[in-house]
Amino acid sequence: MLPLLLLLLLAASAAPARAGDPYAYYDWEVSYVSAQPLGVKQKVIGINGQFPGPPLNVTTNWNVVVNVRNALDEPLLLTWNGVQQRKTAWQDGVLGTNCAIPAGWNWTYAFQVKDQVGSFFYFPSTPLHRAAGGYGAITINNRDVIPIPFGFPDGDITLFIGDWFNRGHKELRRALDGGTLLGAPDGVLINGLGPYQYNESVVPPGIVYERINVEPGKTYRFRVHNVGVSTSLNFRIQNHNLLLVETEGSYTSQQNYTNLDIHVGQSYSFLVTMDQNASTDYYVVASARFVDAAIIDKLTGVAVLHYSNSQGPASGPLPDPPNDQYDTAFSINQARSIRWNVTASGARPNPQGSFHYGDITVTDVYLLQSRPPELIDGKLRSTLNEISYIAPSTPLVLAQLFNVPGVYKLDFPNHPMNRLPKVDTSIINGTYKGFMEIIFQNNATTVQSYHLDGYAFFVVGMDYGLWTENSRGTYNKWDGVARSTIQVFPGAWTAILVFLDNAGIWNLRVQNLDTWYLGQEVYINVVNPEDNSSTLPDNAIFCGALSSLQKEQSHRFVYSDAVPVALWRNTFSLLFLLASFTIWLQ
């Protein structure tokens, strides 16, 4: 225990001092662990030997300090999907804001979860790492003085659902670098585990599956995150209603669903009451959307809901998915049915809807159009408005602070230019405290979801065809939900509004890992002209044009090859703690 305490104390001294609000400390080692979720042995990314990683469970306004030791053989960054670090992009953990943590180094993130509640997750943002794991939950609880708009649940259950490849992330990167799209995944995992053998001709024997233990009559809050590579999933629990109550930090108008489409990078909370007779266990299912019928069996994740008084295993067919494998109409209508509960309290005591976004004048409009991946100078790339983003070796935020010329341009076009596509580091120049309207136009053939760091945005419209000025007539100006990740259906558009009150350079990316890797992202620069105070933390890592500012790290440690999850727990962590203790003593 002593070494851990020491680590915590030392980490504390590196954290920003904000009087009053409590601190939560985490000490994480990110390393390969071996696992075989679909029966094929592979190296996955674990945190302290766990896959998925440990939860970050905090309360509104808490300060979070996470010391990350990179024991992978590649540079690493973790990003906090949906957490809005205020007035600094410094802790955001994407390549435009931070130099990646070199292999064998550690870096301590320190940020405050200011004025937020809800369900989010973290994941490694470095190229395609999420395809190998490294993700975990971020749960931000209400402060005691702020009521939640439903009865306090009897338990809290986190589920990570996601498509999965048996190929490792390096192999997936090689495929994309070689100009080949990834093709169909090999399966769908639930909490890092493969499907329950609901049908012997579909699921091979010996697959370890997730079993969720519950008590009859109780109500649980299920927090479900799609952490996959690129596949939209339909989530459902046999014979049980899903009462949707929250998405990415906003309390929704409560409605029952028998199933809900969850797109890549999205998070939802449902209340589920154990109101069935427990004659059997029940299936918990996450199945791929809009894929060929021939591969749907393979792309179905199945866990088991086990009542303590259950009479036997789940059996029979899985609960039906929506019967529209090639038609997005059901899904788009379902998405439109998700509304904000404008009378519920948010992280602050005032109701969520007291901010009337529909009455605010829009100052900037960006129409961002995507296309299917295409060749640019012989390389397969993805674009937004014909520009494929390339990450500079000096992060944007550092380049801005140190006035490094020529790293990026503030000339990102506000509409498609109908010109030849190019690779560039061109970013959006936002206006501090401006109100920006962004329309995503999807001219590709798959569902995409977009995420904006640093903010929650209002989802005001979603429809088929090409967006025009007249489309504004269909906007929801009253109870569009505020969130940070939104889907855009193929051949359709989605419109969002965002109040740019958070200074920084913020990543706007597609969450689908393949097209993100190929360049489908941009950043939004938001400068507060009245506050140029630097927020550069003392422990900043320097790279690119500024690498000469970097001091050698004294706490280098060695990369070790993948250890099975269970073994790691018992021996490796102990050894590591002892090793770090020895280093401290020196």
Ligand SMILES: *[C@@H]1O[C@H](CO)[C@@H](O)[C@H](O)[C@H]1NC(C)=O
């Ligand atoms: C998370 O924190 C809350 C509030 O401190 C606590 O009630 C809850 O049990 C914790 N959940 C987990 C999974 O640790």
Ligand SMILES: *[C@@H]1O[C@H](CO)[C@@H](O)[C@H](O)[C@H]1NC(C)=O
């Ligand atoms: C590495 O971790 C140690 C404590 O474990 C901490 O003192 C040091 O500041 C960390 N380095 C960085 C760059 O965060």
Ligand SMILES: *[C@@H]1O[C@H](CO)[C@@H](O)[C@H](O)[C@H]1NC(C)=O
């Ligand atoms: C909205 O929130 C209020 C306040 O907590 C709650 O009483 C009400 O039931 C909620 N309404 C819906 C439709 O979710």
Ligand SMILES: *[C@@H]1O[C@H](CO)[C@@H](O)[C@H](O)[C@H]1NC(C)=O
């Ligand atoms: C198992 O799956 C196969 C292939 O999809 C199907 O033909 C068969 O009917 C299923 N068996 C049961 C018991 O559902």
Ligand SMILES: *[C@@H]1O[C@H](CO)[C@@H](O)[C@H](O)[C@H]1NC(C)=O
């Ligand atoms: C949702 O379904 C449950 C039964 O599972 C029911 O008790 C509850 O009243 C329903 N709530 C709403 C808002 O429809």
Ligand SMILES: *[C@@H]1O[C@H](CO)[C@@H](O)[C@H](O)[C@H]1NC(C)=O
């Ligand atoms: C339990 O519920 C199932 C499904 O609703 C029903 O078919 C079955 O007859 C019930 N069993 C008992 C013992 O009530």
Ligand SMILES: *[C@@H]1O[C@H](CO)[C@@H](O)[C@H](O)[C@H]1NC(C)=O
């Ligand atoms: C970027 O926007 C700011 C604030 O609106 C403005 O002052 C600045 O001139 C713009 N820069 C460029 C290069 O357009």
Ligand SMILES: *[C@@H]1O[C@H](CO)[C@@H](O)[C@H](O)[C@H]1NC(C)=O
């Ligand atoms: C993409 O744009 C072209 C030209 O406007 C149009 O013909 C095509 O239908 C669009 N495809 C999708 C999926 O939006």
Ligand SMILES: *[C@@H]1O[C@H](CO)[C@@H](O)[C@H](O)[C@H]1NC(C)=O
């Ligand atoms: C920041 O702004 C103040 C006054 O607005 C100015 O005096 C100072 O030189 C500026 N600092 C930098 C680093 O630009």
